[in-house]
Every structure is written in C-alpha cells, then in structure tokens.
Amino acid sequence: MLSELDALTDLAAPERPFDPQQHALFVSGQRCYLAQHPHHRFTSPIDNHETLVNTLETELAKCPSEDAVVFGVLPFCKSEQAQFLVSDHVQTLDKSHFTAYLASQNKLDGVRFPELDNVHHRQSQTQYEHAILRAKALFEREELEKIVLGKQVDLYFDDALPKGQVLANLLQQSASGFPFSFPTESGATLLGVSPELLLKKSNRAIFSNPLAGSAKRTSDPAVDVQRQRTLMNSKKDRFEHAVVLVEMSQVLEPWCHQLHIPSVPSLLSTATMWHLSTEVEGQLHTPATHVLALANRLHPTPALCGKPTQHAYPWIKALEGESRHFFSGIVGWCDKHGNGEWVVVIRSSEINGRHARLFAGAGIVHASNPTAEWLETEAKLSTMLNALHATTAYRQVTQESLLETA
Numbered sequence: 504m505l506s507e508l509d510a511l512t513d514l515a516a517p518e519r520p521f522d523p524q525q526h527a528l529f530v531s532g533q534r535c536y537l538a539q540h541p542h543h544r545f546t547s548p549i550d551n552h553e554t555l556v557n558t559l560e561t562e563l564a565k566c567p568s569e570d571a572v573v574f575g576v577l578p579f580c581k582s583e584q585a586q587f588l589v590s591d592h593v594q595t596l597d598k599s600h601f602t603a604y605l606a607s608q609n610k611l612d613g614v615r616f617p618e619l620d621n622v623h624h625r626q627s628q629t630q631y632e633h634a635i636l637r638a639k640a641l642f643e644r645e646e647l648e649k650i651v652l653g654k655q656v657d658l659y660f661d662d663a664l665p666k667g668q669v670l671a672n673l674l675q676q677s678a679s680g681f682p683f684s685f686p687t688e689s690g691a692t693l694l695g696v697s698p699e700l701l702l703k704k705s706n707r708a709i710f711s712n713p714l715a716g717s718a719k720r721t722s723d724p725a726v727d728v729q730r731q732r733t734l735m736n737s738k739k740d741r742f743e744h745a746v747v748l749v750e751m752s753q754v755l756e757p758w759c760h761q762l763h764i765p766s767v768p769s770l771l772s773t774a775t776m777w778h779l780s781t782e783v784e785g786q787l788h789t790p791a792t793h794v795l796a797l798a799n800r801l802h803p804t805p806a807l808c809g810k811p812t813q814h815a816y817p818w819i820k821a822l823e824g825e826s827r828h829f830f831s832g833i834v835g836w837c838d839k840h841g842n843g844e845w846v847v848v849i850r851s852s853e854i855n856g857r858h859a860r861l862f863a864g865a866g867i868v869h870a871s872n873p874t875a876e877w878l879e880t881e882a883k884l885s886t887m888l889n890a891l892h893a894t895t896a897y898r899q900v901t902q903e904s905l906l907e908t909a
C-alpha cells in the first residue's frame with residue numbers, strides 16, 4: 504500500500520477544506536497523506552502486541568475499501584489506550600501544494616493570530632534539575648544507565664488558536680521531518696513536526712532513524728559548524744546515542760534476515776536543533792509482519808525512555824510527577840497489508856481552544872549537566888513556539904517569572 508500511495512497522482516488541493524478537528528494528516532518527505540473520510544474511530548490497549556494487531560486488522564476489515572487506512576497515536580505508557588481513526592481512502596498531496604492551500608485557506612478565513620497571555624511550567628527549572636540529580640544517584644547505584652526526563656508547559660492565549668494556521672506554520676518552517684495532525688477523542692488536536700522516524704515498513708523493507716544527542720542551532724554559520732563538531736565529538740552524546748542502538752538492534756534482529764546499522768552516527772538537522780542520527784535498514788523474514796507489531800516492540804526506545812526500559816518507566820512517572828499521555832508516544836498510519844510509517848511524538852503540542860500544552864525531554868546519563876539539559880529542553884520547545892508565533896512572548900514571560908522568584 505505504501506508504494507501504491509506513493510504512485511497515486513497528487514491532487515492540487517484536498518477534496519474538502521482541511522479541518523484539524525476531524526481530519527488526520529501525516530507528512531513524509533514531500534508527500535502529505537490526508538484522511539478526510541473518517542469511517543469510524545476506535546481505541547486499543549497497547550500492552551499486548553497480538554491484541555493490538557488483531558484489533559487493527561478487525562477494525563480495518565469493517566471498511567469495505569481495499570484502500571482503507573488507519574491513522575493513530577499510541578501513548579508513551581503501555582498501560583494507556585491508543586486512539587485510531589479509520590479512513591475509507593487517503594488523498595496524497597504534494598507538501599508545497601498543501602502548504603500553499605492551507606495558507607490561502609487561512610487567509611480567506613481572515614485569521615488574527617492570538618497573543619500569548621500566560622505560561623505555566625508544569626515542572627519548574629528547579630524541579631527539573633533536582634530530578635536529574637536524583638536520576639544521577641540511580642546511575643551511581645547502577646540501577647539505570649540512561650533516563651529521558653521530560654517537562655510539559657501550558658501556554659494560554661487570548662483567543663482560540665487557529666489550528667490550520669499553526670499547521671501551515673509548521674509546514675512552512677520545516678523543510679525536513681514529519682509534520683502531523685491528529686484529532687483526539689477529547690476534542691484536542693495533536694500537532695507537531697517529529698524529526699524521528701521510529702519505523703517505516705514497506706513489504707519486506709524496514710527503515711528507522713533513531714536520534715539521541717542534541718545541540719541547539721544558531722544563525723551564526725561559523726558557530727553552527729562548531730556546534731556540529733562538538734556534538735559529533737561529545738563522549739556523553741555518543742554514549743546517549745549508542746544506548747539506543749544497542750537496544751533497537753536486540754529488538755529488530757530476530758525479525759530480520761538482513762539488518763544494517765552503521766557503526767558511527769551522522770548528523771541530522773532540524774530548523775532549530777542538531778542531532779546524532781543513525782539510519783537503520785533491514786529486510787524482514789516475513790513481509791506480512793505488521794508495522795505496529797514491530798513498532799510497538801521498539802516503543803519506547805531509550806531515545807524517549809531509558810535503559811533498562813522496565814526500570815526507567817516507573818522512574819519517569821515518579822520524577823516527572825505526571826503522565827506524558829501521547830507525548831513521546833508514536834503517531835502514524837498503517838494499511839490493510841500491515842505497511843505504514845510511525846514517528847515519535849516530540850516537537851509537538853496538544854491544542855484545545857486557547858490552550859496549548861507542549862512537551863520537551865532530554866536524555867540524561869552519568870555525565871549530564873542539569874542546567875545544560877534544562878536549556879536543551881527549552882531549545883526543543885522552539886519548533887512549537889515558532890509555529891505558535893509565541894517565541895518572543897514566551898521568553899519575556901519566563902524571564903519575568905524568573906525575576907519574580909529571584
């Protein structure tokens with residue numbers, strides 16, 4: 504189906520106006536996959552791989568069309584439910600056409616962009632850095648090798664956020680990555696541009712592009728080059744990255760008769776960050792293996808959770824103090840042949856009315872510096888802050904609250 508989707512002729516514009524409350528979007532490369540004909544919705548537990556795949560196949564079978572596709576989002580935590588939306592068929596649009604279409608739709612709607620009123624860090628800088636110190640004590644006791652600690656930030660605007668405009672901004676500002684928009688059951692929309700491909704499966708072929716190890720980009724080209732070099736040579740970041748690959752190769756190897764994992768990472772850039780990146784490729788023993796059977800086994804990798812996974816899980820909840828829900832889960836699509844593409848829910852936000860909740864996390868290892876990790880999470884918020892036209896106001900509000908607490 505993936506190759507069939509790719510072969511479809513692009514439409515110049517969607518069949519109907521794009522509605523982020525109803526329709527789902529997943530962008531891969533220059534292709535926008537658009538679900539505008541939702542057939543039905545369903546939920547599924549994700550703690551059992553067979554149950555998850557059986558549920559998906561049963562629900563897809565209810566849709567008579569051979570081209571039916573499921574879009575969905577899996578939560579970070581295995582004890583929570585995934586949400587799915589089945590669509591009779593998927594439209595494919597060229598990314599630049601869809602971006603131009605969305606921009607003109609918003610212009611016609613005469614959208615005024617709301618202003619940021621208020622910011623609430625659900626974990627303060629002090630709490631976040633304290634959590635890192637507690638994690639480092641766990642490394643000392645050899646209970647953990649790595650843990651990814653995240654924070655959530657609530658932004659309140661003076662009016663309802665125009666989700667279509669936010670999506671258009673995300674598409675415009677991101678030459679790379681995987682923009683997505685998924686309407687959740689609560690009436691919110693999960694929107695973002697993930698830089699990280701967890702798994703793409705097309706018949707026998709699988710691809711993955713894990714990222715771990717980060718540096719903030721800068722507009723000064725010479726300094727930006729220096730930051731790439733520093734990242735590439737950073738023992739701490741190389742270790743953070745290597746832990747992810749060891750774990751992923753253990754999961755993937757039994758399923759593949761060929762698996763290629765380069766021994767040295769490369770660099771991947773987003774509009775705002777540099778990351779250590781590895782392109783993993785494999786050939787499955789069985790082409791019928793369902794993309795989510797494998798993606799759900801990989802998820803969450805130590806790029807979002809830690810090592811060992813089972814130990815890191817409860818510590819994340821304890822140290823962050825709340826559930827991540829869909830943040831650092833996975834979002835994507837699959838078809839009746841078990842093909843599909845799933846990316847990690849990062850550089851994203853959940854938007855509902857005038858409220859946007861953002862998430863950012865950082866991989867913590869023995870050599871981590873708490874303040875540097877906090878600043879890394881601040882830098883990772885930029886993708887969404889820029890799309891929300893809130894970067895300057897956010898900096899002002901957070902500086903003011905720092906002065907107040909000083």
Ligand SMILES: C=C(O[C@H]1C=CC=C(C(=O)O)[C@@H]1O)C(=O)O
Nearest residue numbers: 715716717806849863864865866
């Ligand atoms: C958890 C996030 O990033 C992950 C992906 C890339 C690099 C990461 C890092 O260097 O810590 C994280 O593992 C996030 O963006 O919220």
